[in-house]
Amino acid sequence: MKFLKIAAVVCASFATVTVAQEAPNGITVSGQGVVALAPDMATIRLGVTERAELASDAMAQTSEKVAAILAQLDALAVAGLDRQTSGLYLRPVYDNRPRDDNAPQQVVGYEAGNTVSVTVRDLTKLGPLLDAVIAEGANDFNGLQFGLQDNAEALIAARKGAVADAMARAAQLADAAGVKLGNLVRMSESSQGFMPMEMKSAQMRSMDMPIATGEIDVSAQVTLQFEIKQAE
Template sequence: MRVLSALLLSAALVLPVAAPAFAEDTVAPMITVTGEGVVEATPDVATLMIGVTTQGTTAAEALSANSAALDGVLARLKAAGIEARDLQTSNLSLNPNWTGYDSSTPTISGYVATNMLTVRVRALASLGEVLDAAVADGANTLNGLTFGLADPAPALNEARKEAVADARAKAELLAEAAGVKLGKVVSIGEMGVSSGPMPMFKAEDAVSAVPVAAGELGMTASVTVQFQLVE
């Protein structure tokens, strides 16, 4: 009994001391906002996806014709000022050309070979001529043209700064409306970065230089910022 009484007495002495600690652990009021920043930048590089498709009565004939046409395209592009580091072939395919699907015995009437070529153009002023050169020597498929920045980091960093400033402005407005003041930053998280919309590409008859409009890229950054609120 004496031991039990001593334990109860110790607990009674500890509880009043521990109570104020809960008051000190009260979480400060906070506000979380999302900010967005957009920086317009002029593209300085373009990427083309062009292809060479050839046919032949045999697989070897189709592949040989494709290789010859692709060699011609590569030679013309290099003559137009495209460096070897900016040329990459990919997605080589060779398939039979089936006919007679409506019969019970379809047959192979030949073969089709396709090879894709990714071309990076750093001198945008010559983009139209580069397209013409590619088509003139055998490229007969255009799978896409995109514009970008050789070094997007400066524009993206500027967009990030604007996103943080936008988040602070929103938080200050909301805090003022609520009758409180904005405290220190508790956390910052980046939600993502992007570029768009893509500039327009206009393809016409490839007899003369293809007209191309590079336009501008909108580099966008989004952040989430959490602030403390002060009474």
């Protein structure tokens, strides 16, 4: 039993030494690169909501208006692959007025809704498209996102900027510490690409006002680890 205890202590000590020897030494820094671009596409979620006494009437009214909206998308040359039904529902509408007794709420009608996601690849069509679908009965606006169709070149530039930023930080730290940078021994990336710029949900009313697209940031983050050069 004593032999086993001694062996365990020796093994634990050896493991501690091994971990200590493998602990990284040097300078570790992170850098970020950002490239700002004007968006060249947008994704919108628009829909129709209708109420009627009968479930069939609510659904029929909704379907009729959605069909008219799809016809407008055809007229504006929005490809079939750039539109998709993203929500469809039919639910009862209850009488929510206060009641003196404990009787269950009464169904007073039905509400039907249909939502379509549309990708607009020509932003000059965005304003006219919104005006057209509102005219055909679209009364729900569930989001507008601006994005990029291709961010590959911007991401390359952002990565280069991130590496340059990290190397500059490492040089500053080494200079402040009075040491010299050695070889680059490790590099990792945690890039996010670009995040779509989104407008919050709102009830659709009028789209006569101009739409400001702004800019989208394509970002990259890297972490570099350098050795510290030993004094000669």
